């Protein structure tokens with residue numbers, strides 16, 4: 001394909017357009033923000049085919065046709081299999097398992113899938129497939145970096161799915177920028193999107209999260225693609241969490257838990273058990289919280305370490321949980337419950353590398369901080385959930401029943417939950433001894449006395 005003559009450079013910060021690349025945007029003064037893009041050709045005349053309004057009831061739903069990836073957890077995160085003609089971005093740190101999961105899924109698709117590798121050789125892929133025990137499967141491998149060539153092959157093959165590993169290493173001939181530049185990454189993704197929509201072939205795109213700046217990382221694609229899945233967790237751990245942060249065809253924040261084994265990623269049947277497996281018993285600062293990830297209840301261990309500050313400014317840090325939120329809860333504890341934390345350092349960690357965003361973890365934050373400060377363990381069979389308001393009130397959260405059920409399933413006995421939730425539960429106590437609390441005072445009393 002001939003290189004398009006009219007490419008322009010657009011500032012990612014202010015939208016300023018320039019005919020040539022510049023290090024600094026003359027409009028807003030930001031450095032390194034100009035990215036190449038294709039100038040849309042001006043139409044000679046108005047298009048001859050217009051869209052016509054249609055009654056909603058006559059339109060066929062796009063989310064009808066789904067196909068299974070053969071991996072139960074992956075299907076579940078996607079909302080029950082991958083939608084035909086949709087584009088799924090799989091992002092994460094290098095080495096976390098993106099290629100592995102997609103190769104595994106490719107081998108289990110109902111027909112031959114086209115696995116395009118732009119960063120590994122066919123031999124490397126074969127070696128991985130042997131390791132996964134799927135080398136006899138119907139996968140077709142293509143090692144190629146030209147997107148035009150990839151799309152031509154995909155059109156003639158009409159595969160069950162197209163997998164592009166990775167978006168940062170393919171390039172489209174329409175732009176002159178190097179593979180991995182913002183313009184290239186975005187234009188390539190847009191082309192893959194058009195391919196998916198016109199052929200109905202589901203497309204999986206791998207995107208590396210780059211350490212130095214997120215500029216050409218998966219972030220710039222999030223609004224283009226239909227579904228965005230990110231791997232969480234550390235390479236040092238054996239388990240991996242795959243989270244749907246965007247899904248046009250399913251609910252977001254759905255997570256799947258996998259374990260990296262000798263033979264690839266294996267689905268974890270009971271993640272709550274896994275996350276609580278190494279929990280120290282009768283140690284202060286450790287608390288079990290019942291959280292919800294999408295539609296799935298998940299029990300996690302929250303740890304706090306409260307120690308006297310050695311500096312004039314006390315330190316606060318949190319891993320896996322929103323720092324601002326923690327600051328707010330500490331302030332509420334200080335002001336409303338008389339828990340003095342001004343001269344202490346506070347460290348919080350959600351065990352297992354999980355990131356939890358919901359406010360239902362507030363009570364567990366409060367419990368673990370008080371437990372560590374007073375060096376008083378929370379009984380090991382007790383768990384908690386609930387949101388804390390600025391005046392110290394404990395507010396009801398959603399899905400209380402699902403949380404209680406999950407806890408009862410893995411053998412926990414006592415729950416400290418918002419009174420608002422308890423009142424609505426009626427007889428569905430799941431065999432647990434439940435205390436309903438209305439503010440942090442009552443919560444601390446219920447947990448420690």
Ligand code: TYD
Pocket residue numbers: 092093094095096097098099100101128131132260261262263264265
């Ligand atoms: P990979 O899928 O190549 O990561 P990404 O594509 O996200 O960069 O995964 C690589 C890591 O997974 C590597 O450290 C080796 C490990 N691994 C296993 O432990 N077991 C396996 O069966 C496979 C295929 C990889």
Ligand code: MG
Pocket residue numbers: 095098099100165
């Ligand atoms: Mg890879």
